Amino acid sequence: xxxxxxxxxxxxxxxxxxxxxxxxxxxxxxxxxxxxxxxxxxxxxxxxxxxxxxxxxxxxxxxxxxxxxxxxxxxxxxxxxxxxxxxxxxxxxxxxxxxxxxxxxxxxxxxxxxxxxxxxxxxxxxxxxxxxxxxxxxxxxxxxxxxxxxxxxxxxxxxxxxxxxxxxxxxxxxxxxxxxxxxxxxxxxxxxxxxxxxxxxxxxxxxxxxxxxxxxxxxxxxxxxxxxxxxxxxxxxxxxxxxxxxxxxxxxxxxxxxxx
Amino acid sequence: xxxxxxxxxxxxxxxxxxxxxxxxxxxxxxxxxxxxxxxxxxxxxxxxxxxxxxxxxxxxxxxxxxxxxxxxxxxxxxxxxxxxxxxxxxxxxxxxxxxxxxxxxxxxxxxxxxxxxxxxxxxxxxxxxxxxxxxxxxxxxxxxxxxxxxxxxxxxxxxxxxxxxxxxxxxxxxxxxxxxxxxxxxxxxxxxxxxxxxxxxxxxxxxxxxxxxxxxxxxxxxxxxxxxxxxxxxxxxxxxxxxxxxxxxxxxxxxxxxxxxxxxxxxx
Numbered sequence: 145x146x147x148x149x150x151x152x153x154x155x156x157x158x159x160x161x162x163x164x165x166x167x168x169x170x171x172x173x174x175x176x177x178x179x180x181x182x183x184x185x186x187x188x189x190x191x192x193x194x195x196x197x198x199x200x201x202x203x204x205x206x207x208x209x210x211x212x213x214x215x216x217x218x219x220x221x222x223x224x225x226x227x228x229x230x231x232x233x234x235x236x237x238x239x240x241x242x243x244x245x246x247x248x249x250x251x252x253x254x255x256x257x258x259x260x261x262x263x264x265x266x267x268x269x270x271x272x273x274x275x276x277x278x279x280x281x282x283x284x285x286x287x288x289x290x291x292x293x294x295x296x297x298x299x300x301x302x303x304x305x306x307x308x309x310x311x312x313x314x315x316x317x318x319x320x321x322x323x324x325x326x327x328x329x330x331x332x333x334x335x336x337x338x339x340x341x342x343x344x345x346x347x348x349x350x351x352x353x354x355x356x357x358x359x360x361x362x363x364x365x366x367x368x369x370x371x372x373x374x375x376x377x378x379x380x381x382x383x384x385x386x387x388x389x390x391x392x393x394x395x396x397x398x399x400x401x402x403x404x
Numbered sequence: 405x406x407x408x409x410x411x412x413x414x415x416x417x418x419x420x421x422x423x424x425x426x427x428x429x430x431x432x433x434x435x436x437x438x439x440x441x442x443x444x445x446x447x448x449x450x451x452x453x454x455x456x457x458x459x460x461x462x463x464x465x466x467x468x469x470x471x472x473x474x475x476x477x478x479x480x481x482x483x484x485x486x487x488x489x490x491x492x493x494x495x496x497x498x499x500x501x502x503x504x505x506x507x508x509x510x511x512x513x514x515x516x517x518x519x520x521x522x523x524x525x526x527x528x529x530x531x532x533x534x535x536x537x538x539x540x541x542x543x544x545x546x547x548x549x550x551x552x553x554x555x556x557x558x559x560x561x562x563x564x565x566x567x568x569x570x571x572x573x574x575x576x577x578x579x580x581x582x583x584x585x586x587x588x589x590x591x592x593x594x595x596x597x598x599x600x601x602x603x604x605x606x607x608x609x610x611x612x613x614x615x616x617x618x619x620x621x622x623x624x625x626x627x628x629x630x631x632x633x634x635x636x637x638x639x640x641x642x643x644x645x646x647x648x649x650x651x652x653x654x655x656x657x658x659x660x661x662x663x664x665x666x667x668x669x670x671x672x
Contacts, residue, residue, distance in 0.1 A: 296502040299471055302488070303495045304517030304567065314516065318507050399506030399549060 181364040188372065191365030200354070201373065208350035209377060211267055212339040215274025216332050222275070223282025223331065224324060230283075231290025231320075232312065248284070252277040252338055260346040267349070270342045277338040278331030285330070289323025290316055321393050322400035332385055336378055416482055418571050418603040419445040419468055425476030425628075426463055437463050439628035441477070447570070450597055450604045452614035454665065455624030461607040462575055464624070468605060469495040469573045481571070490571075494564040498576040500556040504548040510535070511544040514563045534566040537596050554585035558592070565596065571603040579609065587645050590617055594642060611665060615658050616643060623664040633664040
């Protein structure tokens with residue numbers, strides 16, 4: 145039990161981060177680092193509490209995360225169902241493979257100006273961009289997971305008299321769950337990134353815009369505070385997703401060696 | 405004489421093959437694997453299929469189980485021609501770890517084939533019964549990949565038994581297990597077969613196992629393979645790992661099968 149707690153908290157890892165921060169702080173005070181706009185961690189902490197006290201941070205954080213997560217949720221529904229359909233029906237894949245490959249290869253950033261044109265400077269635009277970015281890894285991983293069903297398991301289904309529908313729900317989909325989870329995790333981080341990009345170059349709102357604004361206002365301590373918040377929220381989102389997955393798909397995740 | 409006097413409908417055999425031919429298409433083109441197979445498996449009979457590796461034992465089993473198409477002749481399961489897996493025939497595969505659903509507990513693995521056909525209490529009862537037959541009641545809530553190889557194979561056998569099949573097709577089910585586990589599973593299978601009267605077609609490369617368990621042993625030979633030897637094993641049941649294997653009858657039968665497999669004289 146103690147070991148488990150220790151692993152969860154990872155004291156050594158935390159100590160490394162603390163040491164790096166101390167080093168950073170010291171290097172600036174001693175004069176080793178002399179960038180004009182590189183604040184020491186203590187200033188960043190001040191910037192953070194300023195943003196917190198005005199409520200700016202919470203507002204921007206909520207804006208960005210709600211957009212990213214909504215986009216990602218849409219992508220999850222679209223990506224998993226489309227990936228499952230493509231995995232189930234071969235002809236469908238043959239017709240759409242070229243389009244999927246082409247669209248996937250297009251850098252999503254290039255899609256942002258188009259989304260701005262279509263949806264204007266709105267939160268909807270951010271959601272659409274996040275969704276578009278996240279849908280590809282989710283779709284392709286779902287597809288691969290569905291196709292990757294062991295021939296033996298397929299035969300087990302035949303032998304035990306499982307029909308097509310039962311084989312899908314009881315064999316193919318659960319067998320694809322670890323692959324789908326990989327897609328969902330990739331999709332989640334990509335949707336956060338693209339939401340930020342959409343805010344930096346499109347809709348002037350949320351963490352992305354606040355970050356750019358702080359930079360332009362020559363407030364590096366606020367800028368760095370935002371960077372830290374963005375980083376931490378990415379980690380938190382991923383942790384929450386994995387915790388949910390372990391709860392809901394206990395067997396699949398344990399079998400894939402993820403929660404054992 | 406096979407030792408299964410108490411069978412009711414012995415009139416309708418579990419399987420009848422006439423002039424069966426099977427062609428597999430591989431990288432090097434079509435390959436006739438089995439040709440001219442005539443075979444009848446009586447209800448309640450335990451038949452083992454032996455043969456050198458690559459002789460088509462597994463292919464024969466897959467054809468009986470409806471997992472492989474034939475290219476000629478006829479195959480009938482009970483009264484009906486085999487087209488896809490027959491309803492009351494269940495195949496048990498050698499690779500248990502790939503045949504079990506790793507995300508389902510042992511209990512839910514065993515329930516897989518019956519859960520949508522029965523009510524919940526009926527299903528639970530059948531699962532419990534099948535697990536008891538293979539002695540796995542205590543591991544019901546464990547995940548299969550946490551179990552030993554022998555236990556995993558018992559889960560697969562329990563899953564097959566839960567279907568209450570009239571025929572079990574077993575493809576080298578104990579091939580990947582150590583000698584001790586193998587012996588105890590052989591005896592368990594023997595007991596279950598006697599208890600349920602299930603017909604068993606058992607593919608193995610282990611001559612001793614075939615003679616020990618079966619009412620009849622078939623040896624495939626030639627390329628394409630045909631039935632080279634069809635030998636009734638008239639040993640009394642129940643059989644015992646020590647006394648049966650020391651009896652002169654067992655040794656004589658074992659001798660004949662080894663010879664049919666090409667041992668003793670020369671080795672191919």
